[in-house]
Amino acid sequence: xxxxxxxxxxxxxxxHHYDAIGLVRPSARTAAGYRAYAPGDVERLREVLAYRRLxxxxxxxxxxxxxxxxxxxxxxxxxxxxxxxxxxxxxxMVAAIDRELDARAKGLTVTPEEQLxxxxxxxxxxIGGAYTATRRTDPRIAAQIHRALxxxxxxxxxxxxxxxxxxxxxxxxxxxxxxxxxGQRPASxxxxxxxxxxxxxxxxxSFDVAMAVSTVHHWKDPVAGLRExxxxxxxxxxxxxxxxxxxxxxxxxLTRDYLPEFPAVLxxxxxxxxxxxxxGARAEPVPVPWDCADGLFEAYWRRPEAYxxxxxxxxxxxxxxxxxxxxxxxxxxxxxxxxxxxxxxxxSHLAGLDAADLGLRLLTA
Ligand SMILES: C[S@@+](CC[C@H](N)C(=O)[O-])C[C@H]1O[C@@H](n2cnc3c(N)ncnc32)[C@H](O)[C@@H]1O
Numbered sequence: 454x455x456x457x458x459x460x461x462x463x464x465x466x467x468x469h470h471y472d473a474i475g476l477v478r479p480s481a482r483t484a485a486g487y488r489a490y491a492p493g494d495v496e497r498l499r500e501v502l503a504y505r506r507l508x509x510x511x512x513x514x515x516x517x518x519x520x521x522x523x524x525x526x527x528x529x530x531x532x533x534x535x536x537x538x539x540x541x542x543x544x545x546m547v548a549a550i551d552r553e554l555d556a557r558a559k560g561l562t563v564t565p566e567e568q569l570x571x572x573x574x575x576x577x578x579x580i581g582g583a584y585t586a587t588r589r590t591d592p593r594i595a596a597q598i599h600r601a602l603x604x605x606x607x608x609x610x611x612x613x614x615x616x617x618x619x620x621x622x623x624x625x626x627x628x629x630x631x632x633x634x635x636g637q638r639p640a641s642x643x644x645x646x647x648x649x650x651x652x653x654x655x656x657x658x659s660f661d662v663a664m665a666v667s668t669v670h671h672w673k674d675p676v677a678g679l680r681e682x683x684x685x686x687x688x689x690x691x692x693x694x695x696x697x698x699x700x701x702x703x704x705x706x707l708t709r710d711y712l713p714e715f716p717a718v719l720x721x722x723x724x725x726x727x728x729x730x731x732x733g734a735r736a737e738p739v740p741v742p743w744d745c746a747d748g749l750f751e752a753y754w755r756r757p758e759a760y761x762x763x764x765x766x767x768x769x770x771x772x773x774x775x776x777x778x779x780x781x782x783x784x785x786x787x788x789x790x791x792x793x794x795x796x797x798x799x800x801s802h803l804a805g806l807d808a809a810d811l812g813l814r815l816l817t818a
Pocket of ligand 1: 573611612613614615616617629648649651665666667668671672673
């Protein structure tokens with residue numbers, strides 16, 4: 454074991470651990486009766502260590518090397534594919550960082566019209582690298598979405614991003630136009646195609662259900678995208694936002710008191726009723742839990758300090774859409790009000806609430 458550890462450049466402790474969990478077991482015996490590594494064990498160790506260096510977890514590796522249908526050449530081809538995917542992802546992220554640096558350098562000269570023009574996949578190829586810091590599935594919102602999927606077995610997830618809210622117990626196909634977002638999907642996530650909602654590359658009625666979460670407001674043509682979902686699936690489930698209610702910007706203190714620029718971001722977004730009519734959907738409110746696990750724009754309505762954190766804001770597209778000047782002013786003003794107690798005074802009624810209706814709506818058709 455010591456000799457193999459030395460040759461493989463790992464500790465004896467690591468080998469003991471791999472032995473204990475059944476990942477690589479020394480199956481031979483020395484003349485003196487000690488356990489030893491047979492050539493096949495060494496080959497298996499080489500494969501395990503190669504996957505380990507690529508960042509795979511031990512459980513995942515056990516599945517990969519334990520697959521009797523996969524020989525060494527197949528392992529190498531698989532490793533090669535993983536490495537190429539990583540390289541593509543790194544290239545996309547470097548390009549995104551360059552664009553972000555460029556946008557920041559231009560920050561103060563970009564007009565609001567230009568900010569608003571930065572839409573859809575282009576926006577997410579720029580800001581998407583920061584998404585997974587705080588954006589993930591909230592179990593309560595997921596439960597509501599999954600209930601709406603009914604007994605569907607095959608699911609199309611449109612504007613799928615990094616895979617949040619994809620049900621684990623059904624067959625999912627994802628569609629996502631941003632390379633940066635596709636590149637951040639976990640290795641175990643559903644297969645994902647590069648396409649946009651407005652032109653779904655599927656035959657009519659290919660899926661039991663098509664779902665879309667927190668994405669419709671990014672589409673160039675939301676109604677066209679919803680009609681496409683209707684065409685390719687028997688059922689449609691969409692989590693979106695209601696701007697029909699008069700005075701809707703006052704529903705949430707962040708928009709009401711700190712970010713009056715937000716309504717302009719949604720100026721071209723169709724009314725909820727128009728979207729619902731386009732696909733024959735009914736709408737139900739989706740309350741945002743006070744400790745919402747998905748860092749969406751409304752997530753921190755009872756945890757206002759979170760909005761002062763750059764990593765929290767960078768995972769919310771709103772801040773890029775309103776531009777750096779509005780963002781800096783809003784954050785400064787919120788910080789002042791939190792410090793002076795003014796925020797707490799104005800929003801004392803929130804302290805006792807477990808969930809709030811802030812305009813999120815689930816359309817089901
Ligand atoms: C806020 S993310 C939501 C991602 C995911 N559904 C979730 O809940 O985490 C919005 C996503 O919509 C995607 N998107 C933008 N324009 C799109 C379009 N025309 N069709 C489909 N998806 C689009 C973006 O690239 C981004 O990944």
